[in-house]
Amino acid sequence: GVATSTGVRNKKSLVGINSTLVASDHDFTKLSLTPSVIFFIDVPTTIEDSFYHGNVFVSYKDTVFQPSNAIRHATEFFNAIQLHYTFIPPILCLYTDGGPDHRTTFGSVQISLICLFLRGDFDFLIALRTAPYHSWANPAERIMSIINLGLQGVAIMRDSMNADLEEIFKKADTLDEIRAAANKNIDLKNGLHNCILNIQQMLHSRTERLVLHENHFQHYDPANDQNIDDFFKIILEIDKSLNISETTAEILSKKKDLQEFLKTHCRIRHYSFQIKKCNNINCGICKPIRLPLHVFENIDFLPDPVPSNSNTDCYKEFETIYRTDTTEQFRPTLITAIENAERAPAAILTNTKVRDIIQCFQCGKFRCLYSEKALTAIQKSQFQHVIDEWDYSCGSPLVPEDHALYNVLFVREKITCESPIELAYYSSRKNLTPVCYWCGYDQGLVDIPTYMTSKYKFVFPLCNVCQTAGKNFFGRIEIKTNSKKRKRDC
Incomplete structure (x- = not known):
């Protein structure tokens, strides 16, 4: 193994005289440990008191064989509950x-x-999650700053396995490759497990x-496969x-008994999931x-939350x-999503549903026209009449609501003339x-440089006018290069 920095805080470390501090960066390893934090909060009796009191449980999980997923979190959380409480609250x-x-x-x-609700025999379970970019509001996030103090300036190195296992491990670069190799060789799986125990x-x-x-x-021990099952x-x-391996929305929607339980015992929201006993004998x-x-x-x-009638910048009080x-x-x-949503169904706004194009009379850019099915002869005639009689501009509907093509032929309406x-x-x-x-002009297109085509699967045209104005080539889907040379056998 190679001594590896925990990657906590970019600060100087204390080193003995005539000693050399050597540790590789944690981003260049194939094995890693991920900390998980459970914070049991002592809920204050008054709003003025702090929520940052309670007991903290921490675990360091092997990223290869103990990957993060919902059922693992719930299993480990229930185990921690049993450690923390003599009598599990209702x-x-x-x-x-x-x-x-x-x-x-x-x-x-x-x-x-x-599963957690049933295992804990809770009368009521409320699960809330933070909104995007608001994880700072979660009290457990503050605990991470304390953990950083314990990990600061630490270099870790795994134990060595036997030569045969090290050779197999050396040839596996990605997590999937390591897992595949371990599935074929149980000794490798056991060896990797044991080499990080210390x-x-x-x-x-x-x-x-x-x-x-x-x-x-x-600390609490990570759950093993048997615990989770x-x-x-x-x-x-x-x-x-x-x-346990079939929990997609499509599969679960066909489970009648489960759907009935969700309907009668649960309330599902975008940021919350609540379960309550029915008290039905x-x-x-x-x-x-x-x-x-x-x-x-x-x-x-x-x-x-419901906005206040007197001040829409505030919400009504909870009691009301x-x-x-x-x-x-x-x-x-949700309000933002509705405001920004296209009128056309999302499944129609794809490249395979493009039936024609239309040009904005103001900016001159071409916009795609979409429909679920190919236009009939009559619909094509109606569309030609639209082109001949009306001017189209970016962001406007193609036709009025009372037109026969209004719900047949669509154009993106959440765009402007500035949109590419x-x-x-x-x-x-x-x-x-x-x-x-950027501008939709078909003249003076610049040759696409090699560094762009080697970096992206798709690189879109750029004219010399836009390039002079400071625009760059736009690329999509970055090509992932083989990172084998960057990996270390640690």
Whole structure:
């Protein structure tokens, strides 16, 4: 192995006299450890008190064989709950960042949370995630700054395996290649697992020296495959046809028993997923409620924010909308998405659906015309009449709402004359004339340099006028080069 920096803080390190500090950069390794943090918050009794009190659990997971996913997070979280609580509370409020492993609209995340709900026998479970670019609002994020103190200035190096295993490992560069090699050779998998044990133990030891308000950090062990399988099995009480590796939205939408549970026990929102026992004696899934009956009956799903009638820059107070029917109609990201959404169905706005082009009479740029099916002879005649009689400008509908082609032939309406040429123009089957990506002009096109074609799969035309004005070639889909030479055997 090679000594590798933890990559924490770009600051000077203390080194003994006549000693040399040598450690490779952590970005050049094939093996890595990823810290996971669970923060059990002591909820304050008043709003003035701090939420940054409680107990912290940390684990360092092997990125190769312990990849991050929703069911793993839920399994490990439940194990940590059992370590932390002598008596598991009847209500769980879970707050996470907005990564794909916590996105509450994903089927895999919903399945994992239902497993957690059933395993913990919670009366009520609320899972919330932060909005994009707002992970700083998650209290657990502040814990990372403390962990950085424990990892600062640390260089780690794995133990060596035997020569045969090292040779196999040397030939595997990517995570997929390492996993494939380990599946063929169980000794390699065991060897890779054992060679980082000392590092994990050392990191656990350093982490347990860290303190948050006199509470020492604790470590928890990553879940193994058997732990995860056992944790998942409880959801078979809802739908016996569920499979741990089949949790896509398309597959889950066909699971009738699961869909019925989601309908009767859950509330799904873009940033939250809530589950509550039904307290129905005929329900074969929910166990008896643990809360006092009068408390349970007064608990309802968290409402959606609703703007104040007197000041739309503020939201109504929680007490005024709790236990009322609300929707996500006022969610800012939803409002923005609706405002920016094209009128045409997204499935139509593709290069294979381009039927013709039309030119803006103001900027002269060509815009693509889309339709689900090829135009009939009558529709072609109607379109020709549109071209002959009306002027089209970027951002406007092709025809009025009462025209026969209004819901048949579409043009992008969320563009302006400053918008570049659509990518569908270049990839359509119409063999259209090459034009400058930025201005739409077909004269004076500059030769595409080799450095662009070697970097991107697609490079779009650029005219000399736009180049003189400071525009550059636009490229899409970066070509991934073989990084084998950059990898180290560590």
